[in-house]
Amino acid sequence: GQQLNQSPQxxxxxxxxxxxxxxxxxxxxxxxxxxxxxxxxxxVLLIALYKAGELxxxxxLTAQFGTTRKDSFLNISASIPSDVGIYxxxxxxxxxxxxxxxxxxxxxxxxxxxx
Amino acid sequence: xxxxxxxxxxxxxxxxxxxxxxxxxxxxxxxxxxxYRQFPKQxxxxxxxxxxxxxxxxxxxxxxxxxxxxxxxxxxxxxTVTSAHPEDSSFYICSAxxxxxxxxxxxxxxxxxxxx
Numbered sequence: 001g002q003q004l005n006q007s008p009q010x011x012x013x014x015x016x017x018x019x020x021x022x023x024x025x026x027x028x029x030x031x032x033x034x035x036x037x038x039x040x041x042x043x044v045l046l047i048a049l050y051k052a053g054e055l056x057x058x059x060x061l062t063a064q065f066g067t068t069r070k071d072s073f074l075n076i077s078a079s080i081p082s083d084v085g086i087y088x089x090x091x092x093x094x095x096x097x098x099x100x101x102x103x104x105x106x107x108x109x110x111x112x113x114x115x
Numbered sequence: 116x117x118x119x120x121x122x123x124x125x126x127x128x129x130x131x132x133x134x135x136x137x138x139x140x141x142x143x144x145x146x147x148x149x150x151y152r153q154f155p156k157q158x159x160x161x162x163x164x165x166x167x168x169x170x171x172x173x174x175x176x177x178x179x180x181x182x183x184x185x186x187x188x189x190x191x192x193x194x195t196v197t198s199a200h201p202e203d204s205s206f207y208i209c210s211a212x213x214x215x216x217x218x219x220x221x222x223x224x225x226x227x228x229x230x231x
Contacts, residue, residue, distance in 0.1 A: 033219050042161070042208045042222035050217050088158060092217075093212070103220060105158045112203075 006089050006106030013079055014114050021109040022073040023089035031092040032065050032072040035105070038085045046087075049073070079113050088111050116142050121223025128199065129231055131148045135195045141177060145211035148192035150184060153206045165192055168177050186215030199230045 006023045013019060031050055035043035047058050049065035049072060056063055063074045064106070072091075076083055089106040118141040126134050138148055147166050151159040163179075165171035165186035173179045181203075183195040192211075196203055206227055209219040 031217055031219075035222070040206075040225070040227065042119075042210075042225045045117075045219050045221060048217075050218045102164065104163055107158045 001004060004089060004091055004104055006109055008109055009107070010110040011111070012112045012114065015079060015081060017079055018109060019076040019079055019083070019090075020073060021087060023091070023106045024071040025091055025104075026070070027093065028069040028103075029091035029093045031104040032063070032071070033090040033092070034061075034063050034072070034074045035088045035090060036085050037108075043088055072099060078113075080112075081113050081115050082109055085115050116216035117213075117221040118142050119145075119209065119221050119223040121209050121226055123226060124224060125227045125229075127229045127231065130200050131196045131198055132230075134199055134228060135193055136207055136209070138192045138194070138211065138223050139213040140190045140213075140221075143211075143213045145192075146189070146214055147212045148186055149210045149212070150182070150192075150194050151208045151210065153225070155206075159208060162194075188190060193208075196228065199228070201230045204228055204230045206223055 004023050004025050033048050034046045037043040047056050047063040052069045053067045054065040060077045086108045090103040090109050093101045120139045124135045125219050150162045161174050162177045163171045163173045165184050167186050167189050171184035186192040206225050208225040210222040212220045
């Protein structure tokens with residue numbers, strides 16, 4: 001089945017540094033989503049991308065839908081302590097019937113920020 | 116907008132008990148709801164997908180008689196873990212999606228289920 005490779009697995013950074021993480025796939029997606037999950041809570045949607053090449057920002061977060069439709073990255077600028085958490089990418093493709101398929105999740109990037 | 120409420124947030128019960136978890140979309144109509152299971156330090160594993168008024172579609176390896184899903188209205192889906200055992204202990208998360216197009220899934224806050 002489809003799989004997403006998300007890297008890095010974890011990051012330890014200093015407050016104020018920029019962060020970059022990415023997801024790659026062997027197959028094409030038509031939607032890329034980035035979520036953040038805090039301990040004991042459900043994932044919260046950060047950015048949704050619907051078009052190859054699309055670059056979208058949400059405050060200090062920027063994400064891009066790769067032109068090959070097989071990858072996406074998320075950047076966080078000037079990190080702050082509350083950025084700590086696990087970030088998941090998720091891809092979605094249409095199934096054979098043309099309907100939206102299920103979300104395929106990456107394994108997550110655990111971000112730790114040192115004040 | 117796009118708030119999904121999941122209840123209860125935590126359940127501790129004895130082996131053999133059946134446990135019901137509710138998932139509600141508070142400010143939108145959820146054409147499709149999803150149930151996931153998450154083990155510690157791992158990603159989300161899809162268990163089943165349900166469309167309002169239809170039978171749920173279960174992923175391979177998920178026992179439909181064990182995990183009963185009901186999606187009776189456009190704002191409510193329930194997951195019942197029947198005759199729960201310690202190996203069913205996990206973090207269960209629901210999500211909801213509006214419409215049939217590209218709308219993203221919005222997640223509830225999860226239910227921590229502990230079976231003694």
